[in-house]
Amino acid sequence: MAFPYRIRGALRRGQSALAALAATLLAATGAQAQEPIRIGTFLSVTGPASFLGDPEQKTLQMVVERINADGGVLGRKLQLVAYDDSGDAEKARTFAKRLLDQDKVDAIVGGSTTGTTMAAVPLIEEAQTPFVSLAGAVVIVEPVKKWVFKTPHTDRMACEKIFVDLQARKLGKVALISGSGGFDKSMRGECLKVAPKYGIEVVADETYGPNDNDMTAQLTKIRASGAQAVLNAGFGQGPAIVTRNYRQVGLTLPLYQSHGVASKEYIKLSGPAAEGVRLPAAALLVPELLAAGDPQKPVVTAYKRDYEARYKSDVSTFGGHAYDGLMLVVGAIKRAGSTDKAKVRDALEATQGYVGTGGVVNMSPTDHMGLSLAAFLMLEVKNGEWALAR
Numbered sequence: 001m002a003f004p005y006r007i008r009g010a011l012r013r014g015q016s017a018l019a020a021l022a023a024t025l026l027a028a029t030g031a032q033a034q035e036p037i038r039i040g041t042f043l044s045v046t047g048p049a050s051f052l053g054d055p056e057q058k059t060l061q062m063v064v065e066r067i068n069a070d071g072g073v074l075g076r077k078l079q080l081v082a083y084d085d086s087g088d089a090e091k092a093r094t095f096a097k098r099l100l101d102q103d104k105v106d107a108i109v110g111g112s113t114t115g116t117t118m119a120a121v122p123l124i125e126e127a128q129t130p131f132v133s134l135a136g137a138v139v140i141v142e143p144v145k146k147w148v149f150k151t152p153h154t155d156r157m158a159c160e161k162i163f164v165d166l167q168a169r170k171l172g173k174v175a176l177i178s179g180s181g182g183f184d185k186s187m188r189g190e191c192l193k194v195a196p197k198y199g200i201e202v203v204a205d206e207t208y209g210p211n212d213n214d215m216t217a218q219l220t221k222i223r224a225s226g227a228q229a230v231l232n233a234g235f236g237q238g239p240a241i242v243t244r245n246y247r248q249v250g251l252t253l254p255l256y257q258s259h260g261v262a263s264k265e266y267i268k269l270s271g272p273a274a275e276g277v278r279l280p281a282a283a284l285l286v287p288e289l290l291a292a293g294d295p296q297k298p299v300v301t302a303y304k305r306d307y308e309a310r311y312k313s314d315v316s317t318f319g320g321h322a323y324d325g326l327m328l329v330v331g332a333i334k335r336a337g338s339t340d341k342a343k344v345r346d347a348l349e350a351t352q353g354y355v356g357t358g359g360v361v362n363m364s365p366t367d368h369m370g371l372s373l374a375a376f377l378m379l380e381v382k383n384g385e386w387a388l389a390r
Contacts, residue, residue, distance in 0.1 A: 034076065036078060036079035037072075037073055037074075037077070037078050037079065037106050037333065037339055038079050038081055038103060039060075039064070039079065039081065039108070039109060039326065040096075040099035040100075040103060040107070040108040040109075041060060041080065041083070041099075042083045042084075042095040042096055042099070042108075042110045042111065042116065043056050043057050043082065043084060043085065043111075043112050043134075044084070044085055044086060044087040044113055044116060045057050045086075046084055046087075047086035047087035047088070048210070048236055049235075050087075051236070051316070051318070052112040052113065052235075052318045053087075053112040055263075055307075055315075055318050055319030056110075056134055056321065057082060057084075057322075058307070058310075058311055058319065059320075059322040059323050059326075060080055060082070060322050061080060062306065062307065062310055062311075063322075063327070064078045064326070067330065073330055073334060074333065074334065074337070074338070074339075078330075081105055083095035083098070083099070085112075085116050087116065088116070090119065091116075092111065092115075092116035092119045092120050093120055095120075096108070096119075096124060100123060100127040100129060101127075106129075106130075106333075106344070107131070107132070107329045107333075107339075107344060108124065108129060108130070108131045109131075109132045109329055110134060110325075111135050112134055112135060112318075113135050113181070113182060113183065114135045114136060114137035114139070114140065114181075114183045114186060115181065115182040115183075116135070117134075117140055118140065121145060121148055124147055124148065125145055125146065125147050125148065128146075128147055128341060128345075129341055130329065130332070130341060130344050130348055131147055131148050131149065132149045132150065132151060132325040132328055133148065133149070133325075134151060134152060134318070134321040134322055134325055135150065135152065135183070136154060136155050136158075136183050136187075136235075136258075136259065136260060137183050137186035138154040138156045138186065138190060139186060141368040141369050144365070144366060144367075146345070148368060149328070149348055149349075149363070151321045151322075151324040151325045151328070151356070151361075151369070152317075152321045152358065153259055153280070153282070153358065153359075153369075154190075154369065155183065155186050155190050155191075155233070155258065156187075156190040156193075156194060157280070157371070157373055157376060158259050158279075158280050158376070159187065159191040159194050159195075160198070161280035161376045162191075162231055162256045162278075162279075162280060163191075163195065163197075163198035164373075165256075165378050165389065166200060166229055167200075169229075171228040171229045172201055173200075173227050174195070174200055174202055174227055174229050174231055175202070175203055175205075175206070175222040175227035175229075175230045175231070176188060176191060176192075176202055176204065176205045176206065176230075177204075177206040177207070177208065177218055177219070177222065177233075177234075178208075178232065178233035178234050179207070179233075180207060180208070180210055181210065181234070181235070181236070183233075183234070183258075183260055184233050184234040188205075188207075188233045191233060192205075203225045203226050203227050204221060204222045204225035204227055206219075206221060208242075212238070213241060214241070215238075215241055215242050216245045216249050219242070219245055219249045219251060222251070223249060223250070223251055227253060228253060229253050229254040230251070230254070231257075232255070232256065232257050234257075234258060234261075235258065235260025235261055236261075237269060239258070239261045239266065239270075240261070240269035240270045243257070243270040243273045243274055243277060244270060244271065247273040254278065255276070255278070256277070257277055257278075258280075259279060259280050259281050259282075259317065261279065262281035262285060262317040262318075262379075263285075263316035263317065264316070267386075275381055275382070275383075275384075276381060276382075278378060278380045278381075278389050279378075280376040280377070280379070281376070281377060281379050282317045282357055282359065282375065282376070283297075283300050283357070284300045284303065284304065284315060284317050284320040284357040284358075285315075285316075285386045286377070286386050286388065287300040287301045287304055288301075295360065296357070296360070299355055299356060300320070300357050303323055303357055307319060317357070320356075320358060321357075321358065323356070324354075324356035324357055324358050324361070327356065328348060328354060328361070329344070329348070331347075331351065331354060332344045332351065333347070335350075348363065349363055349365060350363065351363040354370075358375060359375025
């Protein structure tokens with residue numbers, strides 16, 4: 001049966017329209033497939049916390065390039081959208097808002113300090129975007145915030161690791177000295193909270209300001225306190241000044257620092273005065289000292305090799321936090337099979353057995369960091385190098 005001319009023409013026009021629509025949809029699908037996965041970050045690349053932000057940004061750049069060279073994620077390239085907050089909380093808030101509202105990032109890995117992280121958290125929670133912080137204070141993940149995760153060991157864990165070491169050395173009286181920054185205040189508070197649990201008596205509690213360049217007055221008070229050991233809760237240049245002044249006032253008690261100075265830069269800034277100082281840190285600082293069968297050994301060895309070869313500078317645990325943060329997000333996107341933010345968030349929370357530079361990560365709805373105290377090593381400065389404390 002032959003169709004009338006008008007019907008045949010309508011059919012041809014309809015087929016043409018369908019073909020055009022199919023071509024448009026195919027092009028759109030192809031464009032979507034090629035659309036990059038946007039990873040946002042705000043870091044303290046300059047300013048007083050640049051020793052954190054600089055290796056973090058370098059690490060993110062290096063790893064993004066490597067992943068893209070290997071074909072990307074889900075067939076899509078990664079695009080790093082980065083801002084330097086200079087350690088300023090208000091700038092961090094501004095950049096977080098820009099990442100969320102203008103750059104339309106799929107996830108954020110950043111926040112070098114506790115202050116900059118916490119300034120951005122309310123915006124990130126409201127935007128319902130996965131966020132992995134690189135800062136240390138426990139307040140970032142306690143109480144649990146639905147969209148917020150972190151990679152570094154907490155300040156509370158640092159206190160506990162140090163107190164366990166003090167117990168082993170049969171030292172029960174400790175003096176605290178700390179800076180005035182967000183991390184410093186948080187760690188001081190956590191140490192005071194958990195000290196009784198470990199039978200530790202805090203016999204002195206001194207502080208210093210961000211611009212102080214001499215802590216001999218505080219250390220002189222500590223010398224007269226009856227303390228058997230001293231714990232400096234802080235990061236940046238303050239702990240190096242404390243270390244140098246410590247020897248200048250004649251203190252010979254064991255001195256502990258936080259994981260906030262877990263880099264070779266601290267030893268360089270402190271000079272010979274750092275000899276014997278102990279601190280809890282990740283395995284990344286001593287990959288060559290790990291047992292052959294340690295699951296972290298190949299991870300930290302490869303990261304250290306690649307970072308130092310590219311940037312001609314010593315590796316730090318801070319860059320390692322950024323490595324872990326990015327790899328956790330990438331792993332979650334792969335398991336989610338998309339960049340759907342809710343699915344990625346759920347995949348992050350379900351992370352189990354991720355072996356990173358900071359330890360083996362096992363997250364849950366009640367734990368958005370996923371590291372145990374076993375992820376910390378107790379290190380000591382010996383002959384100007386990091387060594388396992390004995």
